[in-house]
Amino acid sequence: MSEHDQAEDLAQRIAEAAREGTPLRLQGGGTRGFLGRETGGTPLELSGHRGIVNYEPTELILTARAGTPLDEIEAALAEQGQMMPFEPPRFGDGTTLGGAIATGLSGPRRPWAGAARDLVLGTRVVNGKGEYMRFGGEVMKNVAGYDVSRLVTGSYGTLGAILEVSMKVLPLPEAEASLTLATGEDEGFRAVEASYRDGVPVSGAAHDGSALHVRLSGTRLAVDAGLQRLGGDRDEDPAAFWHALRDHRLAFFTADGPPLWRLSVPMLKGVPELPGERLADWNGQLHWVRTDAPAADVFREAARLGGHATLFRGGDGHDEVFQPLPAPIRRLHEQVKAAFDPDGILNPGRLYAGL
Amino acid sequence: MASVYRTEDCQYTVDREALVQRLAEALQGDSLLVDDEAMRPYECDGLAGYRQMPQVVTIPETIEQVRHVLRVCHDMNLPVVARGAGTSLSAGALPHPQGVLLSLARFNKILEIDHERRMARLQPGVRNLAISEAAAPYGLYYAPDPSSQITCSIGGNVAENAGGVHCLKYGLTVHNILEVTMITMAGEEVTLGSEALDSAGYDLLAAVTGSEGMLGVIVEIKVKLLPQPPAKDVLLASFADVETAGNAVAGIIGAGIVPGGLEMMDKLAIQAAEDFVQAGYPTDAAAILICELDGSPDDVRAQRERVCQLLDEYGAAEIRVAGDEDEKARFWAGRKAAFPAVGRISPDYYCIDGTIPRKHLAYVLQRMQELSDEYGLRVANVFHAGDGNLHPLVLYDGNVPGEFERTEELGGRILELCVEVGGTVTGEHGVGMEKINQMCVQFGSPDLEQFRALKYAFDPSGLLNPGKAIPTLNRCAEFGAMHVHHGELPHPDIPRY
Numbered sequence: 001m002s003e004h005d006q007a008e009d010l011a012q013r014i015a016e017a018a019r020e021g022t023p024l025r026l027q028g029g030g031t032r033g034f035l036g037r038e039t040g041g042t043p044l045e046l047s048g049h050r051g052i053v054n055y056e057p058t059e060l061i062l063t064a065r066a067g068t069p070l071d072e073i074e075a076a077l078a079e080q081g082q083m084m085p086f087e088p089p090r091f092g093d094g095t096t097l098g099g100a101i102a103t104g105l106s107g108p109r110r111p112w113a114g115a116a117r118d119l120v121l122g123t124r125v126v127n128g129k130g131e132y133m134r135f136g137g138e139v140m141k142n143v144a145g146y147d148v149s150r151l152v153t154g155s156y157g158t159l160g161a162i163l164e165v166s167m168k169v170l171p172l173p174e175a176e177a178s179l180t181l182a183t184g185e186d187e188g189f190r191a192v193e194a195s196y197r198d199g200v201p202v203s204g205a206a207h208d209g210s211a212l213h214v215r216l217s218g219t220r221l222a223v224d225a226g227l228q229r230l231g232g233d234r235d236e237d238p239a240a241f242w243h244a245l246r247d248h249r250l251a252f253f254t255a256d257g258p259p260l261w262r263l264s265v266p267m268l269k270g271v272p273e274l275p276g277e278r279l280a281d282w283n284g285q286l287h288w289v290r291t292d293a294p295a296a297d298v299f300r301e302a303a304r305l306g307g308h309a310t311l312f313r314g315g316d317g318h319d320e321v322f323q324p325l326p327a328p329i330r331r332l333h334e335q336v337k338a339a340f341d342p343d344g345i346l347n348p349g350r351l352y353a354g355l
Numbered sequence: 356m357a358s359v360y361r362t363e364d365c366q367y368t369v370d371r372e373a374l375v376q377r378l379a380e381a382l383q384g385d386s387l388l389v390d391d392e393a394m395r396p397y398e399c400d401g402l403a404g405y406r407q408m409p410q411v412v413t414i415p416e417t418i419e420q421v422r423h424v425l426r427v428c429h430d431m432n433l434p435v436v437a438r439g440a441g442t443s444l445s446a447g448a449l450p451h452p453q454g455v456l457l458s459l460a461r462f463n464k465i466l467e468i469d470h471e472r473r474m475a476r477l478q479p480g481v482r483n484l485a486i487s488e489a490a491a492p493y494g495l496y497y498a499p500d501p502s503s504q505i506t507c508s509i510g511g512n513v514a515e516n517a518g519g520v521h522c523l524k525y526g527l528t529v530h531n532i533l534e535v536t537m538i539t540m541a542g543e544e545v546t547l548g549s550e551a552l553d554s555a556g557y558d559l560l561a562a563v564t565g566s567e568g569m570l571g572v573i574v575e576i577k578v579k580l581l582p583q584p585p586a587k588d589v590l591l592a593s594f595a596d597v598e599t600a601g602n603a604v605a606g607i608i609g610a611g612i613v614p615g616g617l618e619m620m621d622k623l624a625i626q627a628a629e630d631f632v633q634a635g636y637p638t639d640a641a642a643i644l645i646c647e648l649d650g651s652p653d654d655v656r657a658q659r660e661r662v663c664q665l666l667d668e669y670g671a672a673e674i675r676v677a678g679d680e681d682e683k684a685r686f687w688a689g690r691k692a693a694f695p696a697v698g699r700i701s702p703d704y705y706c707i708d709g710t711i712p713r714k715h716l717a718y719v720l721q722r723m724q725e726l727s728d729e730y731g732l733r734v735a736n737v738f739h740a741g742d743g744n745l746h747p748l749v750l751y752d753g754n755v756p757g758e759f760e761r762t763e764e765l766g767g768r769i770l771e772l773c774v775e776v777g778g779t780v781t782g783e784h785g786v787g788m789e790k791i792n793q794m795c796v797q798f799g800s801p802d803l804e805q806f807r808a809l810k811y812a813f814d815p816s817g818l819l820n821p822g823k824a825i826p827t828l829n830r831c832a833e834f835g836a837m838h839v840h841h842g843e844l845p846h847p848d849i850p851r852y
């Protein structure tokens with residue numbers, strides 16, 4: 001066994017914690033600790049369990065241990081001209097694959113290329129009893145058993161410690177370009193949607209309050225045709241803006257100020273009306289808002305639009321951070337949690353109080 | 356015929372008269388079938404080798420009636436099996452001998468096509484193809500296109516996480532639905548997912564997709580619609596052997612091209628399809644690939660040139676590019692009719708649904724040939740080549756005593772072969788009753804116990820579609836496959852990477 005394979009040891013430690021009823025705080029690269037509610041517990045370090053286990057470029061599949069840094073995966077993929085289509089954000093050095101999957105966050109490409117949960121094909125997971133389990137696998141189509149791999153994606157470590165992930169990867173686009181246009185938000189997003197319908201290979205559409213940013217990725221011909229159609233100014237570096245947006249390095253995110261909220265809302269259902277500054281991504285389906293509005297107001301506004309809100313940075317990590325759930329759904333959550341972690345030792349309360 | 360259900364799954368106490376009486380409180384006339392003759396069409400689904408009559412068949416029209424059926428069964432502790440169009444190929448919709456069959460066939464309305472927001476709101480009994488037909492006037496379509504799309508229902512598609520020939524590029528059902536509303540066994544209505552691109556909390560939508568009617572009864576679905584690609588090209592390439600064809604598939608994808616569809620057929624399947632629909636397939640080829648490319652017209656042209664070049668480099672004997680819409684349709688016709696075509700050259704056929712890492716294709720096909728010889732049963736191969744999903748079709752004659760049983764056994768061996776090379780026993784047809792034993796080969800006991808715990812989180816009474824999809828450890832012990840432990844696959848000596 002490789003020294004980077006700590007599966008057995010980790011499973012044992014979780015089993016022990018379950019026996020003793022000790023809550024655990026799962027930790028990957030430690031760059032996403034600010035996400036979710038504050039949770040106590042003994043840290044369980046997963047970053048040592050690392051390394052790419054298998055990579056089959058011609059089958060578009062990569063498997064890596066949870067502690068593998070995203071940078072390492074990206075480098076391996078780039079060597080073969082491939083990428084992780086869900087564009088996982090990184091909020092500091094050393095973001096790991098496990099952290100990316102456990103939080104389930106996806107970058108600007110998401111509306112067109114899929115989310116973390118869409119690309120996950122298989123996982124190895126240790127549940128709250130310390131049992132090492134394997135779900136899904138290294139094939140694209142697999143309906144044997146319930147889709148536990150997608151269920152644990154975005155569950156913030158409350159259902160199991162994700163030790164290994166198999167995911168679908170895709171070829172890097174032949175060409176990529178980024179545009180800035182002096183167009184209003186609603187008008188701009190509608191124009192992007194119309195061009196997408198006509199075959200323009202859109203891979204990003206954001207509005208920062210003053211300008212519309214559009215990214216195109218595809219064959220050179222298709223990107224060129226898209227550039228012609230959309231007009232605007234072409235950015236020198238096609239990646240700079242999008243990576244800064246993805247990783248929250250734009251001034252909007254880094255400036256001191258009110259708490260940062262994330263509102264995920266349906267297409268063309270209007271924009272959140274909240275005091276403070278707002279930046280829209282995902283062609284209007286994701287809004288970042290810096291606001292002092294009380295949490296209850298933000299949750300209400302997200303619900304009004306048919307979406308949900310997350311307190312992303314700042315504010316009080318002891319109150320609810322994620323959109324409160326309707327009672328029947330909350331009950332299902334409790335039952336699902338109990339099915340995976342009957343003693344409630346895995347990241348208790350990270351997602352919701354009492355879960 | 357003896358029941359295919361195990362005794363341990365049939366421990367319910369049925370008072371049929373009381374059951375009928377209580378159901379009749381909300382269901383009248385042809386919504387409640389109790390005569391054998393009326394119930395007969397429901398005794399099997401697309402896997403006709405498995406048959407079982409239920410106690411009664413209910414065909415509700417309203418959600419309130421669905422809730423009533425579930426409530427009655429919950430109160431009386433009797434099993435319920437939901438049924439869409441009954442095209443399952445894994446006996447997923449097979450009735451339970453002590454239970455109620457709940458058909459969603461009358462929930463067949465398209466509630467809304469919101470073309471601006473590229474979304475459709477559907478009742479579960481809506482046929483898959485009807486969605487794309489209703490969206491077509493707006494230049495939109497619903498991407499997952501199972502070959503059964505003229506018949507199968509969207510509810511059944513969600514329950515099976517159905518795929519289609521375009522899912523390499525556009526995803527499976529799970530990638531194309533936004534929201535599902537279902538009634539739990541306790542009679543509670545819950546909505547999972549949302550119109551937004553993600554939802555708060557656990558991804559219960561993913562858990563329910565592909566759950567084979569065991570977590571809840573789906574009563575409404577919202578799906579995403581995609582713009583129809585402005586241009587499409589269809590290529591047909593023939594190969595002197597299957598391995599070369601497999602290498603060409605790897606070559607295309609390795610070169611950075613993800614075709615809209617990429618399908619393979621072997622000699623027996625080519626011959627059968629050609630005899631049936633005269634698609635103009637080269638019947639002397641050992642394998643053909645059908646490759647669809649889509650995008651803007653320029654984009655498609657660029658892709659086509661590159662793919663033709665690659666096919667040539669990888670040793671295609673012949674490459675044809677469809678010249679017009681007719682020819683495109685013809686190239687596809689043989690593939691789309693492959694199952695019925697094989698049905699014509701044999702009294703019966705049995706469709707298998709394993710997925711393998713594609714690099715093991717040559718080995719798997721060779722082993723399959725050996726197994727075919729061993730059992731004296733012919734096997735035709737139709738293959739979603741892009742994503743490694745194999746559909747071996749075993750040709751048999753149900754009238755020959757013992758031949759169905761031997762076919763099933765061969766099917767089981769083929770599935771175990773898929774697991775052996777690191778694949779899965781089902782790519783898209785589901786486990787149902789059919790592959791339940793092979794689940795013991797693919798999963799270890801903690802995995803199976805976790806599935807069971809998840810099932811009980813949604814359905815504590817265990818009454819939804821019991822005895823299917825997730826084997827009990829008892830069953831596995833009997834099947835004698837408890838050699839799978841700690842997530843380790845059997846035969847660790849076989850190289851998987």
Ligand SMILES: Cc1cc2nc3c(=O)[nH]c(=O)nc-3n(C[C@H](O)[C@H](O)[C@H](O)COP(=O)(O)OP(=O)(O)OC[C@H]3O[C@@H](n4cnc5c(N)ncnc54)[C@H](O)[C@@H]3O)c2cc1C
Nearest residue numbers: 439440441442443447501502508510511514517518568573
């Ligand atoms: C010729 C042929 C070709 C096929 N090709 C493909 C293919 O290319 N790809 C593919 O994926 N499949 C294919 N199939 C299999 C089948 O069509 C799919 O599995 C389909 O999704 C089943 O839908 P259905 O409405 O017929 O469901 P049914 O067969 O009625 O039911 C299937 C399962 O879903 C459950 N279910 C149905 N409706 C509901 C509901 N409303 N709520 C909860 N549970 C429900 C049932 O309990 C059962 O477990 C094919 C079948 C045939 C006969």
